[in-house]
Amino acid sequence: MAPYDVLGNIALVKFPKGTTMHEKKRFAVLFMQEHPRITTVLEKTGKIAGRLRTPTSRWLGGEKTKEALYAENGCVFRLEVDTCYFSPRLAEERKLIAGLVRKGERVLVLFGGVGPFAIVIAKKNKAKEVVSVELGKEPSRYALENVKRNKVVVDVVQGDVNRILPRFAKQGKVFDRIVMARPNLKATFLSSTLRVVKKGTRIHYYGFCHETELEDMQQALVREGKEKGKKLQIVGTKKAGDIGTRKYRYRIDLVVR
Numbered sequence: 315m316a317p318y319d320v321l322g323n324i325a326l327v328k329f330p331k332g333t334t335m336h337e338k339k340r341f342a343v344l345f346m347q348e349h350p351r352i353t354t355v356l357e358k359t360g361k362i363a364g365r366l367r368t369p370t371s372r373w374l375g376g377e378k379t380k381e382a383l384y385a386e387n388g389c390v391f392r393l394e395v396d397t398c399y400f401s402p403r404l405a406e407e408r409k410l411i412a413g414l415v416r417k418g419e420r421v422l423v424l425f426g427g428v429g430p431f432a433i434v435i436a437k438k439n440k441a442k443e444v445v446s447v448e449l450g451k452e453p454s455r456y457a458l459e460n461v462k463r464n465k466v467v468v469d470v471v472q473g474d475v476n477r478i479l480p481r482f483a484k485q486g487k488v489f490d491r492i493v494m495a496r497p498n499l500k501a502t503f504l505s506s507t508l509r510v511v512k513k514g515t516r517i518h519y520y521g522f523c524h525e526t527e528l529e530d531m532q533q534a535l536v537r538e539g540k541e542k543g544k545k546l547q548i549v550g551t552k553k554a555g556d557i558g559t560r561k562y563r564y565r566i567d568l569v570v571r
């Protein structure tokens with residue numbers, strides 16, 4: 315069975331090399347017969363790449379659309395799979411983080427995509443303010459639509475985290491909790507993030523590495539904090555998904571002391 319992701323009505327399938335087009339189309343037909351809620355089957359044709367982290371796909375069968383309607387954690391999200399990064403595998407993380415938010419918190423979600431973290435958090439009705447920052451125009455447009463669809467209040471800001479956060483800092487904005495659902499890129503984005511923290515701010519930092527490099531990644535974050543004059547304490551580390559052989563997406567929980 316080829317590995318696949320399901321996003322509501324759409325299945326995104328990754329076929330092994332050498333699979334013929336005839337076999338792929340046949341797979342699509344059988345897949346939809348077995349899974350009646352899937353009405354479109356797409357093939358993942360490219361690796362997730364670039365700053366916007368979007369995959370490319372090819373239609374194989376069913377309704378000709380690339381727009382998915384996906385439900386999770388009591389919320390519904392619409393998105394276009396070729397222009398918006400979205401990982402259904404982060405559903406559990408979104409639930410866990412939303413569960414940590416305490417009454418009256420100001421929460422900032424960086425790399426917000428079509429709004430899943432921010433909306434699941436806002437739906438809990440505990441936060442005083444939820445802000446989501448996303449670079450891409452299309453994901454930001456969907457984020458606004460998804461905020462309305464889920465009847466929550468989230469401030470969706472479109473732009474580069476490294477430009478938006480200095481602006482927030484100038485306005486004197488600080489947050490109690492910051493979710494850094496980072497793309498798998500080298501930049502830590504920590505120096506911008508540390509401009510909008512105060513003592514006690516909690517940062518959920520998502521980083522990617524081989525398990526043998528975890529300690530280096532943790533130490534580098536604490537060091538970077540120190541260089542920026544902030545004392546960061548690691549209060550938790552957990553695996554939040556695998557990305558290869560002994561390579562993981564880790565969530566490192568930091569507190570500003």
Ligand SMILES: C[S@@+](CC[C@H](N)C(=O)[O-])C[C@H]1O[C@@H](n2cnc3c(N)ncnc32)[C@H](O)[C@@H]1O
Nearest residue numbers: 366400401425426427448449474475495496497
């Ligand atoms: C790993 S995804 C996170 C998506 C979403 N939070 C989720 O749970 O599915 C990364 C997102 O970061 C955005 N991004 C990449 N670089 C950025 C930057 N410098 N500023 C703001 N957003 C950025 C991408 O467009 C993409 O939507």
